[in-house]
Amino acid sequence: MKKMLTRIGVRPESIKRAAIAMYEAEINAVIHARGGKAIVMILPDSVRIEIVDQGPGIPDVDLAMKEGYSTAPDTAREMGFGAGMGLPNIKKHSDEMKIDTEVGKGTTVTIIVRF
Ligand SMILES: Nc1ncnc2c1ncn2[C@@H]1O[C@H](COP(=O)(O)OP(=O)(O)O)[C@@H](O)[C@H]1O
Numbered sequence: 822m823k824k825m826l827t828r829i830g831v832r833p834e835s836i837k838r839a840a841i842a843m844y845e846a847e848i849n850a851v852i853h854a855r856g857g858k859a860i861v862m863i864l865p866d867s868v869r870i871e872i873v874d875q876g877p878g879i880p881d882v883d884l885a886m887k888e889g890y891s892t893a894p895d896t897a898r899e900m901g902f903g904a905g906m907g908l909p910n911i912k913k914h915s916d917e918m919k920i921d922t923e924v925g926k927g928t929t930v931t932i933i934v935r936f
Pocket residue numbers: 849850852853854874876877878879885886890891892893902903904905906907908909928
């Protein structure tokens with residue numbers, strides 16, 4: 822994604838925001854949902870990133886969005902993850918963020934960053 826955005830002349834600041842937001846959503850899919858897939862759509866004025874997983878879902882999205890809230894297992898914490906700042910960081914670095922989630926089914930995080 823970074824390479825493609827660079828190639829079409831997107832300013833580094835916007836690329837950085839998109840990369841941080843995407844990274845956090847990907848890490849969440851790996852840590853909390855045993856992985857998932859990324860769909861990236863590049864438009865003339867924005868990039869839309871969807872991270873889709875079939876993990877456990879998020880029972881309380883408002884709570885999950887709180888800074889410092891984390892259910893990450895100790896194994897993830899030992900590797901430096903689980904600070905509870907991922908979702909707040911996605912919010913901070915994106916222009917639009919949407920969480921579609923169903924307990925027992927999975928989660929889709931949609932991120933839009935405008936250039
Ligand atoms: N894709 C996901 N599937 C299930 N739960 C998630 C997912 N993403 C986030 N969560 C829940 O939201 C919480 C907060 O996420 P985040 O702010 O990224 O913190 P962290 O990943 O450090 O725990 C997680 O601890 C987890 O309970």
